[in-house]
Amino acid sequence: MEEEKLKLPLELITKILEYTPNPFCTNHLLLCRGIYWSFLWKVYSQPELVSNNLYPDESNNFVPKNLKLLMKRKFQNMVKCLDLSRVVQSGKNSYMSKLLRRTSSSLEIFISSQSSFGAAPLVSIKSCFRLKVLDLRLVSESVNLAELFKSIQCLPELEQLCFPRSSVTCDEFDFQWPQKLWYLRLQGGITDFFAANVRFPETITCLEFAHCSHLTRTGLDDILSHIGINLTRLSITYPMPKIGDDGADRSFWFCPNLKSFFVDIAYISWELFSEELLVILKEYDRPLRSMTIESTGYMGMCEKLSPNDITIAVDEERLPCFERLGLSAMLGWDFKSDDMNDMISELDHHNIEVFKV
Structure with a gap:
C-alpha cells in the first residue's frame, strides 16, 4: 500500500x-x-516531414516514409497541420493529392513544398473544409489561379492565403472569397487588369506583395485604394520589378490605419515621409507603431531616402504612435554619420527604438 x-x-x-x-x-x-x-x-x-523522412518507391519517386501511417483510417482524423516547407522532393502530384484527401477531415494548416503541387492537389484542397491556413508561397510549378479560386470557394473557415509565386495570369473575377479571410499574400500572375477588376474582401487586414512580376504602380494603387483603409499590416518586398522606384510612396496615403509596415527601399523615396503623403490625421492619431526598411544592397539606394526625412516626420509629430524602426544593414547608410546620430537622438527622445535587421 x-x-x-x-x-x-x-x-x-x-x-x-x-x-x-x-x-x-x-x-x-x-x-x-x-x-x-x-x-x-x-x-x-x-507530423515531422523533412527530406530525411523520404525514401524512393518502385518508380524512383519520393514519398514521405510515414505516408502510409497518415493514410491509415485510425490516424487520418488526427492530422491538423501538414508543413512540407522543409521537404525537397520530386514526386507525383497524385501523392500530394492522396495525402490531402486522407487528412481532409481534420486538416487546418497546409504549407506546401516547392514541387508536387498541381491540378490534382488543387482539387483535393476542396475537401479540406476545416482548412484555416493555405500557404503556397514556395510552389514553383505553374498553378492556374482560376482553379485556385474555385478551390478556396469551398473553404468556409479559411483565414490565411498565400498565392504561389509561379501562378499564371487570371482573367476570371466571378468568384466568392472566404468570409473569414484576413491575411493575403499576393504573388505570381497578378496583373493590373486583375487588380482593377477583383473586389477583395473588406475582412483583409494584413496584405503582402512579393514576386508580382506583372503588377505596376497602377495596379498596386488600385488594390490599396480599395482595401487600404482596412489594413493594419502591409508588406511590399523584393522582387516587384514593375512598380517603379517610388511605387510604394503612397502607402501611408491609402492605408491610414497601418500599425506595421515592411518595405524594400527599392520601391520608396523621400516622398513617403513628405507632408503631402504622410499627413496628420484629424479624426485620430495615426496608429503606425512599427516600420522596417529592407534593402537588397544595390548601389544608389541610399540616396533615395535619408535619416533626415524620418527625423523631420517624427519631429513634426506625424507619427505620434511610432515605437520601432528597423533598418537593413544593406541600406548603404553611414550609421556613424551626423544625420544618423541626429535621427537616433530625436527618435530616442520620443521613446522610439531603432535597430538593424
Whole structure:
C-alpha cells in the first residue's frame, strides 16, 4: 500500500512529459500503453516531414516514409497541420493529392513544398473544409489561379492565403472569397487588369506583395485604394520589378490605419515621409507603431531616402504612435554619420527604438 501511494497518477505523468525538452521521445512513449495513446494524437497532429523522412518507391519517386501511417483510417482524423516547407522532393502530384484527401477531415494548416503541387492537389484542397491556413508561397510549378479560386470557394473557415509565386495570369473575377479571410499574400500572375477588376474582401487586414512580376504602380494603387483603409499590416518586398522606384510612396496615403509596415527601399523615396503623403490625421492619431526598411544592397539606394526625412516626420509629430524602426544593414547608410546620430537622438527622445535587421 505504501508503494501505491508513491505512484503518480497517469494525468500528472503526461503533464510532466509535456514540459520536458523532448516530450514525444520514444523512450517516454514506451513507458506504458496509456502514455503512448495519450500522446499519439499530438504526434500526428503535426507530423515531422523533412527530406530525411523520404525514401524512393518502385518508380524512383519520393514519398514521405510515414505516408502510409497518415493514410491509415485510425490516424487520418488526427492530422491538423501538414508543413512540407522543409521537404525537397520530386514526386507525383497524385501523392500530394492522396495525402490531402486522407487528412481532409481534420486538416487546418497546409504549407506546401516547392514541387508536387498541381491540378490534382488543387482539387483535393476542396475537401479540406476545416482548412484555416493555405500557404503556397514556395510552389514553383505553374498553378492556374482560376482553379485556385474555385478551390478556396469551398473553404468556409479559411483565414490565411498565400498565392504561389509561379501562378499564371487570371482573367476570371466571378468568384466568392472566404468570409473569414484576413491575411493575403499576393504573388505570381497578378496583373493590373486583375487588380482593377477583383473586389477583395473588406475582412483583409494584413496584405503582402512579393514576386508580382506583372503588377505596376497602377495596379498596386488600385488594390490599396480599395482595401487600404482596412489594413493594419502591409508588406511590399523584393522582387516587384514593375512598380517603379517610388511605387510604394503612397502607402501611408491609402492605408491610414497601418500599425506595421515592411518595405524594400527599392520601391520608396523621400516622398513617403513628405507632408503631402504622410499627413496628420484629424479624426485620430495615426496608429503606425512599427516600420522596417529592407534593402537588397544595390548601389544608389541610399540616396533615395535619408535619416533626415524620418527625423523631420517624427519631429513634426506625424507619427505620434511610432515605437520601432528597423533598418537593413544593406541600406548603404553611414550609421556613424551626423544625420544618423541626429535621427537616433530625436527618435530616442520620443521613446522610439531603432535597430538593424
